[in-house]
Amino acid sequence: MALPDARRQRTLAVGLIGPGRVGSALLQQLRAAQPRLAREAGLQLKLCGVVARQRMWLDHDDPELNSRSHGAQTWRPSDLDAFAAHVQRAGERHALLVDCSASDAVASHYPRWLAAGVHVVTPNKLAASGPLERWRAIRQACAGGARYRYEATVCAGLPVVQTLRDLLDTGDELCAVHGMFSGTLAWLCNRHDGQQPFSALVREAHALGYTEPDPRDDLSGLDVARKLVILAREASWPLSLEQVQVESLVPPELADVPVEEFMQRLDLLDAPMAAKLAEAHTRGGVLRHVAQLDRHGRASVRLQVLPATHAFAHSRLTDNVVQFSTRRYRDNPLQVQGPGAGPEVTAAGVFADLLRIAETLEPHA
Template identity: 60%
Template sequence: GDAQRGLRAAHAAFWLSPQTLSVGLIGPGNVGRTLLQQLAEAAPRFAAGALHGQNLDLRVRAIANSRQMLLDPRTLDPASAADDLRDVGEPLDLQRFVAHVRAEHLPHAMIVDCSGSDAVAAHYAEWLAAGIHVVTPNKHAGSGPLPRFQAIRRASRGGGQFRYEATVGAGLPVIRTLRDLIDTGDVLHEVEGLFSGTLAWLFNRFDGSAPFSELVLEARKLGYTEPDPRDDLSGMDVARKLVILAREAGRELSLEDVAIENLVPEPLRALDLDAFLARIDELDAPLQARLEAARADGGKLRYLARLDRDGRADVSLVVPPAGHASLYGRLTDNLIQFRTLRYPDNPLVVQGPGAGPEVTAAGVFGDILAIAQTLN
C-alpha cells in the first residue's frame, strides 16, 4: 500500500526529484494567515533550491477551520487559500482532511495546527503514529493531560516528527536551547522569566500615567492580546508555557501543579466579553495599589513564571530584585532564564520579541523547514 509513496521518497532522497511535502493547515486565524503569506513569499526560493541546496516542493493541499475545509488535488495558492476557504469551502470532515493530506502518491505529509484547539491536539498521537509530521504553536498538546503528552512523545519516536518551538517564546529558540542543554548532559535547576509578550508590554508601560485598563484596551487594539484579554490576564497562557518547558526537561508537571495568580477580579471572570469590556475599569484600583506598593520599595512590577529545583511552579505578579534581567527588557520581549549545572550563577538567557503573529508564524515556519531538512 505504501509502494508509490516509498518510490517517490527514494527518488527524492537520491535527488532525482524534488522533496515533496503535502501540507494541511488547520486554523487560518492571525498566525495561520501570516504563515500562509510567509509560505507564498518563500515559494520562489524553494523552487530555486535556496534551502541549503535542497529542491523543496512544499504543497499546501488542504486548509480547514472549525467548520469548513478546502482540499486541492495538487496545491492551493497560499496567498489566497484562507479567502478561498471562506468562499468555496465544504463542511469539515477531519478524517477525510487527514487522508487527503497523507496522499498515496506523495512521500511526506505534514499537518500544521494553528487552531489553539484542545480537540485538534487530541489527534496528534494518531497522526504521528501514521507517519504524519505535526508542527504547531498550539499549547494544548504540550501542557494538556500528561498521559496524552506521553502518548504524543511515544508516537513521535517511531512515526512522524513533532515540532512545537512556537508554543513558548513565539519565534525565539527557547525549546531548542533547553533541548540542546539536556541532550548534551546538562541538568536544569531553575527556569524563570517573562513568558508573555502581552504581559511584558503591559507592565513595561504601566507607570501610573494611564489606568491599567486603558493599556489593556490599547494592547488589544494593537493585536498583542487575545480577542478576550482575560485569556492573557488570567495567567493560564503563561502557566501552559511553563509546563511545556518543565516537561521538556523531564519533569512530570501538570497545570494543576502550578500556582497561578489571575489578574482579573473574581466578579469579572464569568462575564461575556462585551460585559467584561464594559466593566474593565474595575481592574484599575487593585493594580494601582500594587504599583504604588512596589514604588514605595523602589521596585517595579513584572508578571513572572518560575520553576525551582524542587519542582515548585508558580506564575504571579512580583517585584523583582534590583538588577533582575526582567527589568531591562524591551516592550514585548520574552525573557527566559535557565539556571543549570553548567550555568548555576550567571543564567543562560533567551530574549527577544514574544508577541505578534509575524514572529509566531516565523517560529512555525522554522519548524516546517527543520523537518524538511531532515527528509534527505
C-alpha cells in the same frame, strides 16, 4: 547560485488548521518563501487545504489555492481526520499539519495523526500542557518516525525549547527556570506607567494581536503556567497544570463571564493595577510578571515588584526573558531574550519548525 541537486528534491504537503492572525501570517510567509526554498533548498511546499472553525477547503476544490489568499474557495463541513488523510495522500511520502488553532479538540487528534506518519507543527499549547497521559501518547506516537515540533508554544519565535533540548541532549541537567514568559504581560507592564488606565492598555494589546483570543488566558497567568508545564515536561519532569501556583490579575467577578462582557467591564482592573504600580514606585522598583520552576516541581506565576537593577527590569515592550539554571550554567544562568508576542514572530517560529522537519526528509526517489 547553482540549482539544487535533483537527488535532493523534496515535496512536503502542508495542511493548515486555524487561519486566524498567526495562521494567516504563516500563509503569507510560506508563499513569499516558496520560490527561494524551491530554488535554493530543493523544497517544494504544497498547500493542500485549510480548516477554519467548522469549515474547510481542499486543494482540489480550488486549483489556485497555493497562489492566493482564501476568499472565494468552495467550502465544505470540516472533518479533521478526513483533512489529515487528504494531506497525507497528497504528500505521498511527506505530509505535515500545522495547527494554529487554540483548540483542545484539535490537539486531541495529534497522537492519531503522528502514529499515521503525519508530522505536526504547532503554537497550540494545549497538547503539550494538557493531560499528562495525552502528552505521553504524543511522544509514544512519534516513535514511528513522525515529528512533533512546538517551539512557538513557549515564546513565539524565540529558540527556547530548542535551547533547552540542546542542553539536555548534550548531557546538561536542568536545575531551575526563571523568566518573563508572556510577551503580552511584558508589554502591559512596560506600558503601565499611570498615564492611562490599565484597561485601555489591555484593549490596545488585544487590538494589536498580542493577547490570546480571550485576554483572560494572559491576565489569569494560565497561559504562562502552560509554558512552564511545557518546559518541565521537555526536561522529563512530570508537571501538570494544576500543580502551578498562579496569581490571577482577573477579578473573580469577571472570571467566568463571556469574553464580550469581560472586554466591556475591563475597567474593574484599573484600581487594583494602579495600587500595584503605586507600591512598585514606593519601593523604587518595577512591576514584572515572573514565572519560576524548580526541579522539585515547585512552580509559580505572579506579578512581582523587582528592583530597578534586576535584569528583568530592562526588558523592552514584548520581550520575553528566559533564564535556564543548569549544572553548567548554575552560577550564571543561560538567558534567551527577545520579542515574545505578535502574529508575525509567532508564525516565524512555526515556519522555522516546519523547515527543521523538512531538512530531515528523504529526497524523492
